[in-house]
Amino acid sequence: MADSNPQLHPDTVAVAAGRPDRLGAPVNHGITLASSFASGAGPEYARGDSTDTWIALEEAVGALEGGRALAFSSGMAAISAVLDQLPAGANVVAPADVYQGVAKILSDGEQRYGWQVLRLPTADTQQWLDALPGADLVWLESPSNPTLEIADVPKICAAANRAGVPVAVDNTFATPLNQRPLESGAMFSVQSATKFIGGHSDLLSGIVTVSTTLPHSADAHAGVDSRRTFGGATPGALESYLALRGLRTLPLRLERSQSNAMTLARRLEQHRQVTRVRYPGLPSHPGHELANEILGGPGAMLSFELKGSATGADVRVSRLKLITPATSLGGVETLIERRNKLTGQEHVPPTLLRLSVGVEHVEDLWNDLEQSLSGLSDNT
């Protein structure tokens, strides 16, 4: 089986892991539509015992991330199951610029459970190291959404391990192909599989992969598993099937999307309407060297800021013909969003546009961006 063979490349693992392994079995696990199983030979009830369809997805993602995966009904369900482990009064260190769903859980935790949340700039490694003594959990998100900052995940994890502090990494933007936090010493790697793993904007799914090597990792896995059983945020059968089907082509999609993103980032940086491009693949990005060192690739997400007003940015977005203005990311189709207009994203520069770069022909994407950006006065 692929997941027991450490020699295979990740691209192969994405294709081969989580397949049925008995002779005569279909090559794909089916969509098991059952809440109950005939008693006496193992699984009894799906909420606690899982179904073949989720287990296949978990095997494949677990093999890529390098740990034991648990699938959930969404990325937020997966994130909640990790954060639910925190006791009242817990000390949490988290990015100041974090996905807004996580920001909401953390601020609710401050109000309801007396959590002490220290919010730090993603890229200021020293501040993270200084914050470790007394922390109960370090939450990282890298590259960050939507400012594409890079955290030094290996360095922070190494120091956190020495201090006995568990680290959770939201690995959604990087995917397990570009970053494997568990290998660096994180306890949890979290994916919104809604995004790159699913890859087609047609499902909601989330996955927590738990270390198998750290002290207390078995307890950490049991805790997250228990939250799924008793919180009930179990994955859907169809969604799990589709997420696994999407994962099979992640290496190909990511390769194309990354190459498109690099070309667009370079051209946007030269465009007279653009004041700043944030993309870890550009030498102008403050985390460029670190990204080269610790990531497998710069990813398919980029953000850029425009001259003029927020209204002008909205007008330009409305002139796009191919690229769809929509939230979310990681699909085959290119999506654009002015993030500052979302609740909880008021700190984001008003004209910042986040681009989730898809697999279309890059010249078609560029032509669409160019025609929407040009042809209006610079100060619109």
Ligand SMILES: Cc1ncc(COP(=O)(O)O)c(C=O)c1O
């Ligand atoms: C970085 C990141 N983490 C987590 C989530 C939450 O995932 P979901 O929407 O699948 O619940 C999102 C969703 O946009 C995200 O962008």
